[in-house]
Amino acid sequence: MAQIEYDEEGGISLYFFAAFWGLVLLPLTYFYWPRGQSKIVSTVPCKCKQCAQKNELLSRKNPASNFATWLKRALFIVLWIVFALLIVQASKVEKDYVDYDPYSVLDIDRGATDSEVKKRYRELSKIHHPDKEGGDETRFIQIKKAYEALTDKDAKENWEKYGNPDGPQAATFGIALPSWIVDKNNSIYVLGIYVACFMIILPLVVSVWWSRSNKTAGEKIHILTSKLYFDYVHRTPGMSLKMVTKVLSASFEFDRKSNPEMIFRATDEQDVKKVQRELPTAQEDKKTAAATKVFSYPHSVKSRTILNAHMLRVPLPPKTLELDRHCILRKTPMLLQEMINIFVNLLYLHLQRRVPNKVKLVSLESMIKLHQFLIQAVGEGKSPLLQLPHLHETQLKLLNIRKREIKSLEHIARLPHKERENMLNFMEQQEYQDLMTVLGMLPVVFLDVETQVIDDDNRHEITARSIVTLKCRLRRESFKNVYFSQNSANDTPNGVANGSPKSNGFASNQSNNNNNMPKQNKAKKGAKKQSRGGKKLKQKQQERQETAEERSDSVCDKGDNTNEDEDLESVTNTAASEKEANNDDSSDGELWDPEEDPAKKLRDLLDSKPKTSFEVHCPYFPEIRQEGWWVYMCEPKTHTLKSPVEKVSGLKDEETVELKFTAPEKGHYTYVVHVRSDCYFGLDVEKELKLNVLEAKVIEDSKQWHFSDDEDEEKAEEKGSGEETVSGSEEEKEGWTSVSEEEDSDASD
Numbered sequence: 001m002a003q004i005e006y007d008e009e010g011g012i013s014l015y016f017f018a019a020f021w022g023l024v025l026l027p028l029t030y031f032y033w034p035r036g037q038s039k040i041v042s043t044v045p046c047k048c049k050q051c052a053q054k055n056e057l058l059s060r061k062n063p064a065s066n067f068a069t070w071l072k073r074a075l076f077i078v079l080w081i082v083f084a085l086l087i088v089q090a091s092k093v094e095k096d097y098v099d100y101d102p103y104s105v106l107d108i109d110r111g112a113t114d115s116e117v118k119k120r121y122r123e124l125s126k127i128h129h130p131d132k133e134g135g136d137e138t139r140f141i142q143i144k145k146a147y148e149a150l151t152d153k154d155a156k157e158n159w160e161k162y163g164n165p166d167g168p169q170a171a172t173f174g175i176a177l178p179s180w181i182v183d184k185n186n187s188i189y190v191l192g193i194y195v196a197c198f199m200i201i202l203p204l205v206v207s208v209w210w211s212r213s214n215k216t217a218g219e220k221i222h223i224l225t226s227k228l229y230f231d232y233v234h235r236t237p238g239m240s241l242k243m244v245t246k247v248l249s250a251s252f253e254f255d256r257k258s259n260p261e262m263i264f265r266a267t268d269e270q271d272v273k274k275v276q277r278e279l280p281t282a283q284e285d286k287k288t289a290a291a292t293k294v295f296s297y298p299h300s301v302k303s304r305t306i307l308n309a310h311m312l313r314v315p316l317p318p319k320t321l322e323l324d325r326h327c328i329l330r331k332t333p334m335l336l337q338e339m340i341n342i343f344v345n346l347l348y349l350h351l352q353r354r355v356p357n358k359v360k361l362v363s364l365e366s367m368i369k370l371h372q373f374l375i376q377a378v379g380e381g382k383s384p385l386l387q388l389p390h391l392h393e394t395q396l397k398l399l400n401i402r403k404r405e406i407k408s409l410e411h412i413a414r415l416p417h418k419e420r421e422n423m424l425n426f427m428e429q430q431e432y433q434d435l436m437t438v439l440g441m442l443p444v445v446f447l448d449v450e451t452q453v454i455d456d457d458n459r460h461e462i463t464a465r466s467i468v469t470l471k472c473r474l475r476r477e478s479f480k481n482v483y484f485s486q487n488s489a490n491d492t493p494n495g496v497a498n499g500s501p502k503s504n505g506f507a508s509n510q511s512n513n514n515n516n517m518p519k520q521n522k523a524k525k526g527a528k529k530q531s532r533g534g535k536k537l538k539q540k541q542q543e544r545q546e547t548a549e550e551r552s553d554s555v556c557d558k559g560d561n562t563n564e565d566e567d568l569e570s571v572t573n574t575a576a577s578e579k580e581a582n583n584d585d586s587s588d589g590e591l592w593d594p595e596e597d598p599a600k601k602l603r604d605l606l607d608s609k610p611k612t613s614f615e616v617h618c619p620y621f622p623e624i625r626q627e628g629w630w631v632y633m634c635e636p637k638t639h640t641l642k643s644p645v646e647k648v649s650g651l652k653d654e655e656t657v658e659l660k661f662t663a664p665e666k667g668h669y670t671y672v673v674h675v676r677s678d679c680y681f682g683l684d685v686e687k688e689l690k691l692n693v694l695e696a697k698v699i700e701d702s703k704q705w706h707f708s709d710d711e712d713e714e715k716a717e718e719k720g721s722g723e724e725t726v727s728g729s730e731e732e733k734e735g736w737t738s739v740s741e742e743e744d745s746d747a748s749d
Contacts, residue, residue: 105143128140222253238363241366248303249295253335255299302321330622368630372679377621378681450473464696474631614652615627616679629678631647632645633672633673635669635670669690672687
């Protein structure tokens with residue numbers, strides 16, 4: 001009979017516990033082992049004071065986090081030691097469960113004779129006999145049993161047949177649990193452990209996890225923060241920059257109750273008041289705090305003061321508010337992105353007539369500007385030149401000499417090298433070198449726009465209410481390759497240097513972008529007019545020369561290749577007829593575009609590689625930032641957003657962004673496509689897009705979907721005739737069966 005035995009010695013249970021321990025320990029070690037973080041240092045080749053402080057801050061390690069990492073490592077080491085001990089103990093018990101082998105017990109070869117077996121038995125019995133000194137009774141019993149299994153005929157026959165000298169044994173099934181678990185005396189303790197694990201600990205863990213996860217949504221944004229953004233963006237359709245700053249400062253991520261990382265001290269109120277005295281917005285902050293309750297909370301007043309001081313570059317107490325500034329600024333990009341997403345969602349809710357108020361484009365522009373200002377620590381109305389190292393507001397006045405005002409980064413980059421050196425002669429050599437390296441790494445984006453109506457016969461023909469796909473091709477260059485090369489191009493004979501946009505095939509894009517770039521102011525108005533007139537004359541002369549050369553080339557080609565053209569006429573005609581025939585056979589081929597391959601789109605969506613771009617020079621921001629761009633389309637007349645806001649985070653060389661929108665009614669429309677940076681201000685790109693929307697096509701009834709009444713009647717008649725034929729055949733079968741039955745009855749008679 002089969003018997004069920006519990007593991008009295010703990011051998012099988014060790015296998016169970018070791019396997020379970022390993023299954024739990026391996027994934028825990030893989031995911032939660034504290035990996036050593038290498039020193040994070042900015043790769044921007046700038047040696048200014050702010051960049052040095054930022055690198056020191058990034059490389060500095062928190063002692064509390066260092067202690068926590070060592071504690072985790074020690075805990076994992078202890079767990080792995082326990083796992084190793086379980087494996088060692090299980091390996092020792094393994095020999096008790098191997099098949100019985102008398103030769104191994106006596107330690108002799110399998111081909112040993114009876115005399116050798118007897119000799120070995122005598123030697124071992126003298127050593128392990130219980131009457132001898134140092135003898136072992138259990139070992140002697142095993143030796144005697146093995147000797148009988150090899151010498152006694154019956155025992156040997158039982159061992160060969162059943163694997164045991166004693167004959168057939170009952171089948172035993174071991175349970176990998178020790179017997180004390182099912183012991184009656186221990187039932188109360190086992191039940192208590194079961195109740196504690198599955199009825200107390202497990203519900204507590206699930207409730208804590210649910211309460212924490214229920215407070216955040218999306219990108220770990222607090223739900224109350226999302227509700228606050230939704231409320232204020234909806235109530236104030238046109239939010240100014242100051243209003244966006246106030247709403248951002250009221251985020252619950254800056255509250256100690258919602259975010260344990262935030263620290264509130266007893267001296268914070270006094271420090272905040274001292275900083276407010278140095279800010280020009282102190283009176284406005286008092287009015288807003290008194291008018292609105294949300295803006296009067298301590299965390300809101302504190303965070304708003306820190307953000308305004310950061311944008312104005314006001315120094316903060318290093319051991320208190322400066323640490324809070326780092327913690328607040330790390331969360332602002334994520335919070336502003338959530339605010340932009342809420343803005344877009346409110347716009348679509350208004351289009352669906354689910355929200356009465358219509359948000360305005362001013363709110364989106366204010367959110368993007370605030371994102372740029374916080375990254376670069378520059379306030380509203382300040383010069384974009386403050387993004388360069390070693391330049392301050394007092395030094396900007398020195399740049400406006402000889403009635404030439406330098407207000408943009410492109411302007412200072414377009415200056416000749418010697419003139420720029422003379423203008424910045426108040427800087428030292430290392431400071432000037434830092435400024436030029438940062439200026440040379442700034443991005444220049446060229447934008448190319450194309451509209452299509454996918455899955456239509458004529459893709460470039462836009463009809464009313466059709467889904468239009470706007471393909472925005474972005475190409476990134478640096479100031480060094482674009483503007484510095486243009487300065488050296490003045491010495492070249494053709495006026496175009498290697499690396500300039502014209503030589504790279506982007507002359508059309510640059511011509512469109514140059515209209516938005518600030519022009520250098522001349523000393524005299526007359527000189528302005530002369531220069532503009534001279535440029536126009538030169539352009540006209542170049543165009544005339546190019547057209548004349550094209551005409552002469554075409555005439556020469558015609559004179560030389562008249563015979564060849566006559567010979568090729570028949571070939572082109574046949575080729576055209578073949579193309580028409582192929583197009584008639586496969587009309588769907590015109591709609592296929594390799595760029596619209598769904599498999600390629602799916603691969604791009606499933607691509608899990610981190611998208612990295614160029615590092616941003618932001619010495620006042622406590623983290624390393626990568627370049628990012630927002631792309632969207634708007635209508636300048638109504639100041640409304642016409643497409644979703646797409647974020648591009650991996651623009652290294654070229655990138656294509658698709659914006660989809662519904663075409664309006666028939667007419668001519670002018671839109672503007674914007675490419676806005678999330679880290680630099682003053683480097684945004686926009687391009688005008690003109691659409692000619694045609695009337696929607698009328699879908700005619702096709703013959704293949706038209707069914708007449710006559711056809712229905714004919715089908716009904718055919719069905720009726722078919723039923724008659726079927727019934728007739730059945731009657732014939734019945735007649736044949738009756739005749740056969742009569743014949744059988746006659747035969748029986």
